[in-house]
Amino acid sequence: MELSRRTLLAGGFAAVLGGTVVGCSSGMDAGSTTKKNAATELTLWCWPGGLGKSVLDDTVAYFPDPKIKYSEVGGDFKQKLITTFNGGTSIPDITGIKGEDIASMLPQAERFVDLRTVGADAILGDYVEWKVKQATTLDGKVIGLPIDIGPTALYYREDVFTKGGLPGDPAAVAEQLKTWDDLFAAGVELKKSNPKALIVWDATDLYDIVVGQGTERYVSKDNTFIGDQDHIRKAWDTVVKAMTLKIDGKTASGSPDWNAGLDQGTVPAHVGAAWVALDIKSAVKSSVGEWRLAPTPGGPANFGGSFLTITKNAADPAKAFEVIKYMLTPDNQAKAFADAQIFPATPSAYDKPQLKVADPFFGGQVPIEIFGPAAEAIPVAYEAPSDVAVAQPFKDELKTVQSGAKTSDAAWSAAVSKAKSIAKRQGVQ
Amino acid sequence: MTGTATAPAATAVPLTGPSSGQRHRRRVRSYWRFYLALSPFYVLFAVFGLYPMLSTIVLAFQRWDGLGARRFTGLENFRFLIEDPTFWLALTNTVVLFLMSTVPTLVIALVLAVMLQSAVRFTSVYRIGYFIPNVTSLVAMAIFFGSVFSTNFGLVNAMLRSLGIPEQDWLGQPWGIKIAISTMIVWQWVGYNTLIYLAGLQAIPRDQYEAAKVDGAGTVRTFFSITLPQLRPVILFTVVISTIGGLQTFTEPQVMVGNSGGTGQSGMTVVLFFYRAAFLDNDYGYAAAIALSIFALVLLFTAINWRIFRGRGEDR
Numbered sequence: 001m002e003l004s005r006r007t008l009l010a011g012g013f014a015a016v017l018g019g020t021v022v023g024c025s026s027g028m029d030a031g032s033t034t035k036k037n038a039a040t041e042l043t044l045w046c047w048p049g050g051l052g053k054s055v056l057d058d059t060v061a062y063f064p065d066p067k068i069k070y071s072e073v074g075g076d077f078k079q080k081l082i083t084t085f086n087g088g089t090s091i092p093d094i095t096g097i098k099g100e101d102i103a104s105m106l107p108q109a110e111r112f113v114d115l116r117t118v119g120a121d122a123i124l125g126d127y128v129e130w131k132v133k134q135a136t137t138l139d140g141k142v143i144g145l146p147i148d149i150g151p152t153a154l155y156y157r158e159d160v161f162t163k164g165g166l167p168g169d170p171a172a173v174a175e176q177l178k179t180w181d182d183l184f185a186a187g188v189e190l191k192k193s194n195p196k197a198l199i200v201w202d203a204t205d206l207y208d209i210v211v212g213q214g215t216e217r218y219v220s221k222d223n224t225f226i227g228d229q230d231h232i233r234k235a236w237d238t239v240v241k242a243m244t245l246k247i248d249g250k251t252a253s254g255s256p257d258w259n260a261g262l263d264q265g266t267v268p269a270h271v272g273a274a275w276v277a278l279d280i281k282s283a284v285k286s287s288v289g290e291w292r293l294a295p296t297p298g299g300p301a302n303f304g305g306s307f308l309t310i311t312k313n314a315a316d317p318a319k320a321f322e323v324i325k326y327m328l329t330p331d332n333q334a335k336a337f338a339d340a341q342i343f344p345a346t347p348s349a350y351d352k353p354q355l356k357v358a359d360p361f362f363g364g365q366v367p368i369e370i371f372g373p374a375a376e377a378i379p380v381a382y383e384a385p386s387d388v389a390v391a392q393p394f395k396d397e398l399k400t401v402q403s404g405a406k407t408s409d410a411a412w413s414a415a416v417s418k419a420k421s422i423a424k425r426q427g428v429q
Numbered sequence: 430m431t432g433t434a435t436a437p438a439a440t441a442v443p444l445t446g447p448s449s450g451q452r453h454r455r456r457v458r459s460y461w462r463f464y465l466a467l468s469p470f471y472v473l474f475a476v477f478g479l480y481p482m483l484s485t486i487v488l489a490f491q492r493w494d495g496l497g498a499r500r501f502t503g504l505e506n507f508r509f510l511i512e513d514p515t516f517w518l519a520l521t522n523t524v525v526l527f528l529m530s531t532v533p534t535l536v537i538a539l540v541l542a543v544m545l546q547s548a549v550r551f552t553s554v555y556r557i558g559y560f561i562p563n564v565t566s567l568v569a570m571a572i573f574f575g576s577v578f579s580t581n582f583g584l585v586n587a588m589l590r591s592l593g594i595p596e597q598d599w600l601g602q603p604w605g606i607k608i609a610i611s612t613m614i615v616w617q618w619v620g621y622n623t624l625i626y627l628a629g630l631q632a633i634p635r636d637q638y639e640a641a642k643v644d645g646a647g648t649v650r651t652f653f654s655i656t657l658p659q660l661r662p663v664i665l666f667t668v669v670i671s672t673i674g675g676l677q678t679f680t681e682p683q684v685m686v687g688n689s690g691g692t693g694q695s696g697m698t699v700v701l702f703f704y705r706a707a708f709l710d711n712d713y714g715y716a717a718a719i720a721l722s723i724f725a726l727v728l729l730f731t732a733i734n735w736r737i738f739r740g741r742g743e744d745r
Contacts, residue, residue: 076708079708082495082496085496086495086496104494104711107494107497108496108497111496250580251580251581252687255575255600256575256576256579256582256583257579257580257582257583260579260581260582261582264581264582266581385494388710389709389710389711389712392689392705392709392710395689396689396690399689399691399693399694400692400693402692403598403601403603403693405603405692405693418514418515421512421513422710425509425712425715426710426712
């Protein structure tokens with residue numbers, strides 16, 4: 001028999017196919033056995049800027065044995081973590097998990113150490129309750145300790161507001177703009193004298209914040225779809241109202257128009273988390289000192305904020321817990337804020353001198369006076385693992401209302417039916 | 430490659446003759462160096478190409494959230510795919526974007542190539558100039574084009590304003606998104622295709638043109654009767670390459686209008702839809718099914734192109 005190209009290819013193909021099947025079947029039961037890491041060093045993963053530099057350096061120096069080996073993992077962090085978990089080797093002892101990913105990690109709680117088994121109960125009270133809840137499974141395991149949070153506030157241009165006949169002083173703004181309706185009414189008022197200044201930067205961006213102000217989201221604790229109920233419809237209608245009043249600037253945050261509009265006064269206000277201050281500061285030149293902060297109309301919401309977790313592969317979970325406990329004390333959270341604007345998840349840090357600093361960017365206002373009370377008042381809401389996927393159709397369909405392609409009611413029923421089928425796919429009743 | 434390496438060897442081996450199996454084995458053994466020299470590509474391809482591809486096929490029949498246990502679900506992923514309106518929307522968007530970008534790209538490239546060939550001065554400067562967009566970072570360019578098409582402070586609207594035409598909300602309207610994305614693709618790929626066409630043009634024998642001139646053919650007649658038919662294989666190549674690239678459009682819409690695909694999901698291409706299923710919704714089995722549909726789509730379009738551009742050539 002000739003060794004033809006065909007037989008060679010066929011043989012190679014069969015070999016690889018066989019390998020694939022074996023590889024897959026062995027991959028399937030990898031979860032049941034957990035290999036412990038070597039105790040010679042303690043590996044710690046986080047993304048760039050996730051932890052304050054001085055706190056990190058201090059922690060590394062404070063725990064010399066075993067030495068902490070910190071890896072800064074850039075790019076898609078969750079994806080790299082998942083890939084490493086599947087690979088089964090080089091899994092870090094301690095790893096950061098971003099706030100938007102924590103819900104999808106909860107079903108994998110068996111890959112992480114329940115922090116309550118290593119003594120977390122004594123310190124969990126230091127952190128805001130709703131944030132700890134995000135890292136708590138339905139059966140009560142706590143898999144992560146909060147690094148930071150993202151309480152929202154209303155950012156606005158004092159000069160644009162006063163010129164448009166609105167109050168400029170933060171206290172007066174807080175007094176007048178208590179609800180979304182108040183904000184929209186002020187927006188209509190502002191537009192009369194200044195037609196280019198639209199008070200809502202982008203109504204579809206606002207939607208997530210309005211949903212975040214509620215105590216329920218798209219899927220309930222008993223895993224049923226509740227995205228078609230009143231609480232979501234009310235958030236939807238609020239956003240649509242901003243569109244119909246024509247005070248919607250349609251400039252998504254971070255877009256070139258948004259960046260330019262902050263200075264030009266066409267984006268006179270923004271509702272966003274504490275970290276949005278960094279984006280605004282880096283985008284503006286001429287409006288430094290004209291910005292002010294007021295409480296979010298309709299109550300605070302949260303955007304972002306991460307956790308440190310200990311994997312089951314950790315050589316010494318108790319030791320690893322000592323490390324994260326030390327790194328995330330109220331004192332160190334205040335330090336991280338001074339370092340890199342990482343907003344503390346521990347209310348007692350709000351009284352530290354590092355947070356009491358007045359900010360000339362906000363005309364000498366002390367940001368913590370707005371963000372501190374907001375952080376403690378954020379509602380606890382259950383976020384299902386399927387939340388991100390189920391929420392998507394609502395945001396997609398709102399865009400069609402925004403562009404005028406669909407009526408609100410048509411888009412709503414399309415969103416609900418799409419969300420229902422995605423929810424069903426994700427195993428929601 | 431393997432074929433040419435073993436063919437002379439077959440005659441050189443003395444036919445001591447017992448069973449063919451033994452002969453077969455000995456031949457493999459005595460030429461192991463050749464196989465070793467050939468192996469790096471095949472080993473790397475098997476590990477980084479073939480294995481992931483086959484895993485994708487297996488995964489398309491499973492439910493997997495990326496970390497937990499994989500569960501075999503048969504054709505469920507495909508059933509859901511067929512019923513998913515977003516998938517069909519993504520498919521339509523992809524084909525529309527492909528046509529909106531590939532047709533202008535190839536037409537402009539051909540015109541440029543003909544012009545470049547008759548250009549006398551600075552030819553290398555032009556060639557480099559046209560090729561530069563192709564080697565520029567895609568993400569940087571998408572951000573740049575996003576700015577160019579932005580509503581209030583974009584270059585395109587500034588131009589419209591100066592011409593007295595009302596400005597458009599380019600990235601906020603379904604058709605505007607498609608125009609912005611395809612403009613960027615055209616801008617990026619015209620230079621590459623121009624160079625390929627230019628190489629093709631230079632391979633056409635000059636005496637054909639001279640003969641046409643003697644017969645009294647004008648420039649246009651010469652272009653359609655000599656240049657185009659002679660370029661057919663080159664055009665087939667560019668069409669196939671553009672098809673494969675164009676049906677996998679991802680970075681441009683993702684950076685310009687985000688993971689949602691923008692207004693009316695107008696920038697939602699099949700690859701973006703795949704990305705969303707896998708890396709945002711953690712639905713890897715479904716994503717694998719989408720990936721297979723992209724494969725089928727590319728195969729289908731390549732076959733159609735092949736038919737159109739080769740079939741006619743064989744008829745003559």
